[in-house]
Amino acid sequence: MQPRPELPSHVPAVVVGAGYAGLSAALSLQDRGIDVLLLEASDRVGGRVLSEQRSSIVVDHGGQWVGPTQQRLNAWAKRFDCPTFPTWNVGEHVDIWLDGSKSRYTGIGPDQGAGMAEYLEAIDRLNDLSSRIVLDDPSSTPELEKWDSETVYSFLDRTVGSGDARRRVALAVQGVWSCEPRDLSLFHLLFYIASAGSYEQLMETEGCAQERRFVRGAQDPALAVAAALGDRLRLGTRVLGIEHRDDTAIVHTRDGSVHTDRVVLATPPPATAKLEFDPPLPMSRDRWIHRSPMGDVAKVHAVYSTPFWRADGLSGQATLYGQHPVGVVFDNSPPDAEQGVLVAFVYGDRLRNWLALEPEDRRTAVVDTLRHVFGEAAADVVDYAEKVWPTDQLTGGGYAAVPAPGTWFEHGTAGWRTPAGLIHWAGTETATEWNGYIDGAISSGERAAEEVAAALLASATVG
Amino acid sequence: MQPRPELPSHVPAVVVGAGYAGLSAALSLQDRGIDVLLLEASDRVGGRVLSEQRSSIVVDHGGQWVGPTQQRLNAWAKRFDCPTFPTWNVGEHVDIWLDGSKSRYTGIGPDQGAGMAEYLEAIDRLNDLSSRIVLDDPSSTPELEKWDSETVYSFLDRTVGSGDARRRVALAVQGVWSCEPRDLSLFHLLFYIASAGSYEQLMETEGCAQERRFVRGAQDPALAVAAALGDRLRLGTRVLGIEHRDDTAIVHTRDGSVHTDRVVLATPPPATAKLEFDPPLPMSRDRWIHRSPMGDVAKVHAVYSTPFWRADGLSGQATLYGQHPVGVVFDNSPPDAEQGVLVAFVYGDRLRNWLALEPEDRRTAVVDTLRHVFGEAAADVVDYAEKVWPTDQLTGGGYAAVPAPGTWFEHGTAGWRTPAGLIHWAGTETATEWNGYIDGAISSGERAAEEVAAALLASATVG
Known part of the structure; x- marks a missing residue:
């Protein structure tokens, strides 16, 4: 050396x-x-952004997306000539409910999904409340003390009557904050929504935070x-x-x-x-x-010889309720879609339970979940990669x-x-x-x- | 060296x-x-236990008390021949309410004090709930997830109708946990009560955690x-x-x-x-x-030529609601009571506000509080000492x-x-x-x- x-x-x-x-x-x-x-x-x-070239594809183990309102990242992409492409987002998403039942949907959730109506009301309420955050000086928000004194769990318990709707918000919290509703205050949730612009900006793909990816990795x-x-x-x-x-x-x-x-x-x-x-x-x-x-998240990539789910009219995106190790799946295939890539997010309580498994069982648990969502073809994994961020010593x-x-x-x-x-x-x-x-x-x-x-x-x- | x-x-x-x-x-x-x-x-x-000899008295800047059920500390006192004496506890305590009004009382709080009835009910409820903590293995407590998902603030908001009673519990939380009800979960509160034996064990003097002091300091x-x-x-x-x-x-x-x-x-x-x-x-x-x-607490000692409050029939103990920098006062006079010592506890939000003052103003604020509680004689401080634990680098x-x-x-x-x-x-x-x-x-x-x-x-x- x-x-x-x-x-x-x-x-x-x-x-x-x-x-x-x-x-x-x-x-x-x-x-x-x-x-x-x-x-x-x-x-x-x-x-917390780490791209790895694995055979013919680039795997983004950490932060990976760029949205249209993210002006500074877009400016860097332009200044340094880093090409981007749209996140694969064509077709129907899959929603796996508590009982294992499967719905296909487009938009924010299955129209007839359990708790959907109250979930949409809850989103409206969160957007409304977040508009009261004083973004330039969050500590001067008039409701700061009250909102920072209760957990998101308590807020949902108090204001969302439907347990199913609460579960939907919880999945969103896990997905965006990589923790559980019990871990953060209502204030921090609302601050974050205000900071992104809206709840939808945080959650959605087209026009929102998950809109595009970097061709050579983030x-x-x-x-x-x-x-x-x-x-x-x-x-x-x-x-x-x-x-x-x-x-x-x-x-x-x-x-x-x-x-x-x-x-x-x-x-x-x-x-x-x-x-x-x-x-x-x-x-x-x-x-x-x-x-x-720090939040608790792992990203797990499963690589396939083709994005086989597209033939079924599926987007590769999924949301999972219940005991699955995975909360959300996205299609992370490369721009040319020469191979198919699914990325599974494991976070919060799911991550802790999943990490208690042996490595081989962890892989089986994720692949079984993907089979349940996308069918038997999901068993034919040609490459598999895990990145468990809490055990990354420098980021924690x-x-x-x-x-x-x-x-x-x-x-x-x-x-x-x-x-x-x-x-x-x-x-x-x-x-x-x-x-x-x-x-x-x-x-x-x-x-x-x-x-x-x-x-x-x-x-x-x-x- | x-x-x-x-x-x-x-x-x-x-x-x-x-x-x-x-x-x-x-x-x-x-x-x-x-x-x-x-x-x-x-x-x-x-x-976090630090005794300092200051002229003729010993000042305990940190942990200082020993209660009758604290078997191990009592065993050490016996084994190493460390004499103890009863905490000064004779006379009436003073309760300063939100509007500045003063009540004298004995026992757990003023009989006719605002919110007292509901406060006593809340204590009963907390004692009841704490009996469900599995002390040998807290994580196996059946209600763990629910109780650890809400703050004490939310629990009080939900279960104690009287704002005055909630303020009384809040003062207790500040005094025992050196933080605010928003900072800890109901589970941790209940675990702590179970760990001490009861709410009263934590709060009270005779027969409880504050019963005795060490003659040569803790x-x-x-x-x-x-x-x-x-x-x-x-x-x-x-x-x-x-x-x-x-x-x-x-x-x-x-x-x-x-x-x-x-x-x-x-x-x-x-x-x-x-x-x-x-x-x-x-x-x-x-x-x-x-x-x-870590909790946020400072101990402030004010030394007087005599324990003058005793002539008024006062114990030297006080609880203060409202904007005072101090939450609780105890009589920390030495065993021979040759001098009078009051110890004022500053914690949680009070500590943060008080630390924003200049040193001279901090002292004035504490002494003014003691004058309000015990009369003008409290102005005649012969020695004054602060220990701000959050700025102690090794304990934090x-x-x-x-x-x-x-x-x-x-x-x-x-x-x-x-x-x-x-x-x-x-x-x-x-x-x-x-x-x-x-x-x-x-x-x-x-x-x-x-x-x-x-x-x-x-x-x-x-x-």
């Missing part, structure tokens, strides 16, 4: 974490002509930014702690230390919790980090961190993303728009870079 | 963290004739155990991480590494979250740690960690205290009886030591 080049003794700005947020902060600083160093513990960029723009950063990006450089004083900060890594004027931390909360801060972080930021556990889970009930009310003002002296905060969890998404990660990096640039300018003017 | 003696290359058991749990684990192993090393990052023992037994451990205790030795394989573990510290057969981790969750584990902890344990933020808060809603249901079985290979778990948060208390810390250490002793015996037999 070649020794890594030594760290410089001083750079104006250091960014920690080369997921989309850190890449964005570093790129944005570089675009402004500010010398920056981006430090990444792992040997790759992309964070890591493609990240790799392009890494190339643009050149030697300003240091992979394999684990940050251990940050000393920060009035006018300078020292970033300590396993490979030495670097002095800097400003730091952008773009690490997920569990990674940030591991760092040593001297002086310690302000209490609210510390509490926010410690009260924001996915898709995003989910603040526990009370966190927004108690620490939203000072703990969400207020700089701590010379330390600025990026990460999709700090985004106003598309919080929790790749797009939010990029905007969070841009916002942090703007803070840093303004601070450096101010101190240059004073100096 | 003298160089610290080198760490031995191998010991059969290493305990990390010399709070009451770690001291107990180490003592218990030593009592069994097992060679043990107890590593503590700070320069003292006691953890750190007295900890210091005695430290003396008994001699050179098996290493202060100022910060553990950074733990490598653990099938048959051996390596504990890495700032001052070198030590090989061991078994490790007991007796650090509070935020400190544990900072450690590097190789291999990583099992997902459930990792999640439990990251979803257990107090009194205990409070699992967020959903944590017990999702991770209670595998994440609460199940050993992770060679790593065993102590800490009051892992106790069955008196969870969250000094007594629970001691029993958790004894239980972990028992696990370790059994494991060492088993491998010796095999070997």
